[in-house]
Amino acid sequence: MPPTTLKEYTYLERIEKLRATKMRHTEEKWQQLGSIDMDDHAIILPPPESRKLVNVVSGSGIPMKDALFKEFVPESNHASGGFFGPRICGENFRALLEMHPVYVDPISSLAGGYMVNFMSYRDPAWNPDLDYSHLHEEQRKYKLHHGIGAVQHFCQDMTIGFELGWGGILEKIHQYRKVNTDDEAQDLYDGLENMVLGFRNWIGRNAVTAREMAEKEKHPQLRRNLIEMADINERLVTESPQTFREACQWMLWYQMAGKMYNMGGSLGRIDQFLYPYYERDKERVILTDEEAIFHLACHFVMDTSYTQLGGPDASGKDTTNALSYLVLEAAHRLKIPVNVGVCVGENVDPNLLKRGVAILFDANTGIPKFLGVDRTSEGFAKNGYPIELGRQRAYSGCHWCAIPGREYTVNDCVKINLAAVFEVAVRDMVSDQNIEPSVDELWRRYEKHLQRAVEVVAESLDFHMDHMYKVFPELHLDLLCHGPIEKGRDASHGGVEYYNLCVDGAGLATVADSFAALEQRIEKEERLSWDELMHLLETDWAGADGERARLMMKKVPRYGSGGSPADEYGVRISQTFTNFVKAKPTPKGFNMIPGIFSWAATILLGKDVGATPNGRHTKAPISHGPTPDPGFRKDAAPTALAIAVASVQPGYGNTAPMQIELDPGLSRNDEDLEKVADLIKTHFELGGTQINMNILDKKKLLEAHEDPSKHPDLIVRVTGFSAYFASLSPEMRQIVVDRIIS
Numbered sequence: 115m116p117p118t119t120l121k122e123y124t125y126l127e128r129i130e131k132l133r134a135t136k137m138r139h140t141e142e143k144w145q146q147l148g149s150i151d152m153d154d155h156a157i158i159l160p161p162p163e164s165r166k167l168v169n170v171v172s173g174s175g176i177p178m179k180d181a182l183f184k185e186f187v188p189e190s191n192h193a194s195g196g197f198f199g200p201r202i203c204g205e206n207f208r209a210l211l212e213m214h215p216v217y218v219d220p221i222s223s224l225a226g227g228y229m230v231n232f233m234s235y236r237d238p239a240w241n242p243d244l245d246y247s248h249l250h251e252e253q254r255k256y257k258l259h260h261g262i263g264a265v266q267h268f269c270q271d272m273t274i275g276f277e278l279g280w281g282g283i284l285e286k287i288h289q290y291r292k293v294n295t296d297d298e299a300q301d302l303y304d305g306l307e308n309m310v311l312g313f314r315n316w317i318g319r320n321a322v323t324a325r326e327m328a329e330k331e332k333h334p335q336l337r338r339n340l341i342e343m344a345d346i347n348e349r350l351v352t353e354s355p356q357t358f359r360e361a362c363q364w365m366l367w368y369q370m371a372g373k374m375y376n377m378g379g380s381l382g383r384i385d386q387f388l389y390p391y392y393e394r395d396k397e398r399v400i401l402t403d404e405e406a407i408f409h410l411a412c413h414f415v416m417d418t419s420y421t422q423l424g425g426p427d428a429s430g431k432d433t434t435n436a437l438s439y440l441v442l443e444a445a446h447r448l449k450i451p452v453n454v455g456v457c458v459g460e461n462v463d464p465n466l467l468k469r470g471v472a473i474l475f476d477a478n479t480g481i482p483k484f485l486g487v488d489r490t491s492e493g494f495a496k497n498g499y500p501i502e503l504g505r506q507r508a509y510s511g512c513h514w515c516a517i518p519g520r521e522y523t524v525n526d527c528v529k530i531n532l533a534a535v536f537e538v539a540v541r542d543m544v545s546d547q548n549i550e551p552s553v554d555e556l557w558r559r560y561e562k563h564l565q566r567a568v569e570v571v572a573e574s575l576d577f578h579m580d581h582m583y584k585v586f587p588e589l590h591l592d593l594l595c596h597g598p599i600e601k602g603r604d605a606s607h608g609g610v611e612y613y614n615l616c617v618d619g620a621g622l623a624t625v626a627d628s629f630a631a632l633e634q635r636i637e638k639e640e641r642l643s644w645d646e647l648m649h650l651l652e653t654d655w656a657g658a659d660g661e662r663a664r665l666m667m668k669k670v671p672r673y674g675s676g677g678s679p680a681d682e683y684g685v686r687i688s689q690t691f692t693n694f695v696k697a698k699p700t701p702k703g704f705n706m707i708p709g710i711f712s713w714a715a716t717i718l719l720g721k722d723v724g725a726t727p728n729g730r731h732t733k734a735p736i737s738h739g740p741t742p743d744p745g746f747r748k749d750a751a752p753t754a755l756a757i758a759v760a761s762v763q764p765g766y767g768n769t770a771p772m773q774i775e776l777d778p779g780l781s782r783n784d785e786d787l788e789k790v791a792d793l794i795k796t797h798f799e800l801g802g803t804q805i806n807m808n809i810l811d812k813k814k815l816l817e818a819h820e821d822p823s824k825h826p827d828l829i830v831r832v833t834g835f836s837a838y839f840a841s842l843s844p845e846m847r848q849i850v851v852d853r854i855i856s
Contacts, residue, residue: 120332129448132221132222132411132415133450139156139158140841143157146167146179148178148179149844150178151843152172152178154418154836154838154841156415156417157231157373164185165182165183168181170234175259182234183210183213186210186230188210189209195238199305199587200302200304200306204305207308207309210230211313211371217320220336221336223339223342223343224343224359224416226317227416228370228416231374231377232374233265233377241585246262253574256566257534258531258574259529259530259715260528261578263585265586266588267511267527268380268510268522268525269510269516269517269518270368270382270595271519271520271596272368272594273387279353281352281354286599287307298583298603302603305589306589306593309593314352346363355391357401358394361388361391362410362412362413365381366412366413369413370416373417378419379510379511380420380510381421382420383425383508383518384422384423384437385434385438386433406437407447410444411444411447420455421454422455422457423438423466426462427505427506428502428503428505431461432461432462434462438463442456442469445482446481450479450829451837453481454483457509458484458798459488467484471787474809475809478829483806483831484805485804486804489763489798489802490768491505492504493803495767497705497707511834513525513770515767517611520611522613522614523707524575526616526834528574528575528615528616529713530564530571530691531620531719532621534621535567536560537723539559540559540648542559543555543556544648551644553632553636556629575615579613588605592604595609597609597611598610614767615705616706618710620715621719622710622740623740623741624726627683630670630671630673630679630728635666641666646663664729672728673743673758674741674742688740688762692708692765710740710762712736712739712833713834717735738833738849738853739773740762740772744855761800763801772804774807775854776809777812806831806834808830812854818840819847828840830842
């Protein structure tokens with residue numbers, strides 16, 4: 115009998131299989147690691163026989179479980195047992211890559227998968243010899259996320275890697291090692307060289323495995339695919355990518371290593387740096403759009419990094435191209451958490467926004483998000499830069515942008531908990547026997563403490579900049595930045611051209627609503643005295659009388675209601691915070707740029723704050739970014755929300771994102787989609803900078819909250835990132851639910 119002819123898989127069928135594999139990996143992580151209140155990473159658990167589960171704390175302070183290799187024990191160069199500095203960090207990471215298991219899926223066009231987080235091996239994470247105890251008292255007083263020890267959160271220039279390949283990067287290291295002969299440079303080059311050699315070993319072993327799998331594969335289509343995969347990766351060990359598929363594969367290796375090294379997530383303007391390969395392959399008739407979509411999907415299933423589509427070039431001309439739409443389509447077909455941002459601006463192709471809105475309603479995954487590129491470019495110019503430079507910043511993180519390969523920012527790493535500062539101010543005022551408590555006096559105290567909190571952050575950032583390169587340098591990002599190899603200096607220590615350090619305020623609505631409640635209930639209506647208020651706060655609104663008082667304070671017109679005192683306080687708080695951040699650089703001269711963003715740390719930040727006058731309970735989450743608290747208006751009017759968030763923008767190039775949830779019951783005809791697009795454009799015209807939007811069915815969400823197993827594939831945009839709803843902790847799920855049902 116002739117052999118059975120095996121059916122060829124379509125690209126759509128292969129994407130379905132990739133998504134099924136992704137869900138299998140994800141469900142295994144839920145079972146082994148529990149809740150994960152952060153970005154959905156495509157990490158695959160190590161094989162059970164070599165898996166070690168540990169308790170760790172994420173870079174943002176969130177306790178979590180992680181899985182490590184039992185076999186890997188990093189070398190230490192310090193009595194504490196830690197490892198510090200570029201040479202040993204590079205050596206240890208190379209050793210990790212060289213023993214990392216291979217992963218080849220014959221369905222995918224791209225090889226590779228990553229299994230561990232290198233940062234979880236860093237214990238202690240900071241060199242105890244580099245003492246900053248002189249800052250501890252005030253860092254703790256104001257509950258600051260101060261930035262010392264912050265990693266990644268800026269953006270590489272992928273074109274460097276595409277041009278040079280790993281062989282060219284290694285040659286570049288060797289070339290500049292001869293130019294910069296001081297000890298700091300030589301240590302850096304040792305670390306970078308080990309990184310590259312580790313990459314090459316990891317890629318080469320996957321190529322060998324792909325070829326071995328091809329020899330055993332019975333399906334002709336998959337066998338061809340595995341041979342092509344082996345050929346491509348054998349070349350990429352040393353050579354630069356030459357085709358669209360090769361560029362996607364090179365990019366994936368780099369991005370997966372970044373996730374492993376320090377959980378890096380920046381990607382940037384993918385439709386720009388991949389476009390030359392797409393255009394060339396199309397002209398040579400060796401690439402179809404369907405194939406390009408598939409290669410992009412194969413990348414996204416293993417790397418959910420932050421990606422910008424469209425937007426201006428330095429001159430202001432829109433860069434939207436055919437690939438912009440194909441990237442959107444790849445994310446749409448996959449229907450997994452992918453962090454794609456669509457640019458919206460005066461000169462940006464309006465069809466990109468229209469398509470983005472249509473996909474958002476069709477898929478209900480919180481994808482894409484929307485970027486107000488005109489406002490962020492103009493704001494960045496207010497720091498003293500030409501607007502042409504602001505237009506070159508690329509969306510590359512939850513709420514942030516950076517100039518690829520040229521700017522160091524520590525975006526999203528520094529948080530001033532405005533509610534914690536408010537609590538310090540309240541206690542400072544009521545403990546002063548020489549004054550009569552009042553809202554005006556509280557504001558004066560609040561300003562004083564907020565200014566000092568900003569100053570402590572500035573001093574902390576200087577300490578970070580002085581020492582981070584000696585602790586855990588940015589070796590992975592250094593490879594694709596302009597300057598670190600040429601100068602022999604880490605990006606955190608003079609290696610790049612621009613330094614703009616992000617400082618975010620968090621908890622704005624909590625504080626604005628608290629000031630408004632105090633003004634209304636204590637001073638205008640005299641329903642409570644200051645002594646009574648303090649008793650209620652200290653007892654966390656205990657008892658029936660306490661609950662009645664809590665509800666009374668909570669029912670004052672709130673920030674976001676429109677034209678209320680709370681709205682005025684929201685603007686005043688934002689402007690005051692912004693003014694303090696921009697009043698002067700750090701003591702050592704680094705520019706700071708304000709934003710308003712809490713990330714997913716609303717729960718963590720809330721645990722540092724007692725009960726607040728807006729009716730919030732002790733240790734309850736603080737408000738989310740610049741968005742009003744749920745229930746800010748009975749009608750929850752999207753326009754009122756858009757106006758409120760636009761009014762509190764710091765305006766210096768970093769964002770204060772609007773979080774908005776819409777009903778999927780809206781019809782999907784052109785007219786209704788246009789209304790949503792108009793809302794997005796209006797918010798940006800009013801001054802908004804970024805929009806995170808969910809289209810969520812209330813019934814389905816509540817079912818998933820009660821029993822996550824009912825809807826394991828439900829995806830929500832939690833904040834700047836999207837994630838599987840089932841992967842979130844009950845507390846984080848509740849925050850999302852509250853936004854929907856209020």
